[in-house]
Amino acid sequence: MPANLTIQYKKAEEEYRRADSPEEELRCLQLMLREIPKHKGTDRLQADLKARISRAKKELAAGKSRGGKRAGLRIPRQGAGRVVLLGGPNAGKSRLLSALTNATPEVAAYPFTTHAPMPGMMPHEDVLVQLIDTPPVTAEHFDPATQSLIRGADLVLLLVDLEDDQGPLLARDVILRLKAGKSRLARDSALDSDDVGLTWTRAFLVFNKCDAEAAELRAELFRECCPVDFDEFRVSAETGAGLDALKQAIFEALDVVRVYTKEPHAKEPDRCQPFTLRRGGTVLDVARLVHKDFARQLKFARVWGGKVHDGTVVKGDHVLEDRDVVELHL
Ligand SMILES: Nc1nc2c(ncn2[C@@H]2O[C@H](COP(=O)(O)OP(=O)(O)O)[C@@H](O)[C@H]2O)c(=O)[nH]1
Numbered sequence: 001m002p003a004n005l006t007i008q009y010k011k012a013e014e015e016y017r018r019a020d021s022p023e024e025e026l027r028c029l030q031l032m033l034r035e036i037p038k039h040k041g042t043d044r045l046q047a048d049l050k051a052r053i054s055r056a057k058k059e060l061a062a063g064k065s066r067g068g069k070r071a072g073l074r075i076p077r078q079g080a081g082r083v084v085l086l087g088g089p090n091a092g093k094s095r096l097l098s099a100l101t102n103a104t105p106e107v108a109a110y111p112f113t114t115h116a117p118m119p120g121m122m123p124h125e126d127v128l129v130q131l132i133d134t135p136p137v138t139a140e141h142f143d144p145a146t147q148s149l150i151r152g153a154d155l156v157l158l159l160v161d162l163e164d165d166q167g168p169l170l171a172r173d174v175i176l177r178l179k180a181g182k183s184r185l186a187r188d189s190a191l192d193s194d195d196v197g198l199t200w201t202r203a204f205l206v207f208n209k210c211d212a213e214a215a216e217l218r219a220e221l222f223r224e225c226c227p228v229d230f231d232e233f234r235v236s237a238e239t240g241a242g243l244d245a246l247k248q249a250i251f252e253a254l255d256v257v258r259v260y261t262k263e264p265h266a267k268e269p270d271r272c273q274p275f276t277l278r279r280g281g282t283v284l285d286v287a288r289l290v291h292k293d294f295a296r297q298l299k300f301a302r303v304w305g306g307k308v309h310d311g312t313v314v315k316g317d318h319v320l321e322d323r324d325v326v327e328l329h330l
């Protein structure tokens with residue numbers, strides 16, 4: 001029997017994927033259980049959710065008794081979106097992180113230099129995007145922390161090493177290892193509506209070290225041994241080749257709009273730091289980002305932008321466009 005999951009349920013699960021604290025995970029799971037349609041077709045899902053809720057509660061209690069130390073393991077979400085760098089040993093993940101962000105991970109010609117996920121912020125136009133370097137995934141090694149980062153990511157960059165003959169095979173191992181689990185990669189992000197917990201995260205195929213000799217032959221080899229339909233990029237983290245195109249594509253894949261807020265009576269908005277919303281986001285979403293009480297107190301807003309007359313008065317459900325200016329009235 002199909003589960004016929006509702007939009008509310010899918011929204012709750014989407015939030016669960018993005019949860020970055022145990023408290024938030026528990027809240028989302030409870031919301032999912034409340035929203036799940038109650039009928040025979042969802043019996044298995046309901047049982048699975050209850051089991052996960054009790055696990056989350058235990059995890060939370062255990063974390064508290066350790067003085068909240070566990071919280072340090074989580075990387076808080078920052079910026080316009082989260083992108084996870086993934087690949088086999090030596091693919092150049094850490095080198096790419098240092099090329100695109102302010103982070104300074106250890107880069108070395110021997111495998112397993114990176115032991116823990118490391119974030120960095122990538123500037124693009126007037127926004128910042130969070131990139132996270134991860135330990136290598138191999139047939140034997142798959143860190144559970146990496147798995148949950150993949151689940152919650154807006155985008156994964158799967159790196160293929162074009163300098164080494166093993167590179168394409170190691171990248172194939174990453175795909176196979178993920179296919180054996182519940183956090184998989186795909187051309188587009190999606191949730192599986194029948195198998196609770198199975199998620200697909202959008203991925204780019206990033207052929208790295210395109211400066212190396214015979215790089216193109218190894219790219220061919222990868223395509224033969226592991227056909228995937230992800231968007232493809234050719235870069236060199238070392239020389240910088242292809243990085244601008246990759247940055248632009250990353251930003252577009254996040255599908256966010258930038259909104260600038262303006263104080264009533266102020267002549268100009270604050271242009272330094274836009275708020276970023278997923279496309280389709282509304283005035284209420286901006287109000288929430290500015291202050292947690294603003295959404296409740298909002299009376300109306302004025303909007304300046306490409307698709308409205310200057311200073312148009314709108315309600316909270318008004319959908320904003322990229323680079324709109326918003327004045328919130330409480
Ligand atoms: N020629 C070349 N070497 C690279 C490139 N990117 C990374 N490397 C080298 O590949 C090795 C592994 O890089 P690293 O970033 O530590 O790999 P990781 O294990 O995936 O984090 C280092 O010696 C890097 O200098 C590239 O684009 N071209």
Ligand SMILES: [Mg+2]
Nearest residue numbers: 093094113114
């Ligand atoms: Mg590394």
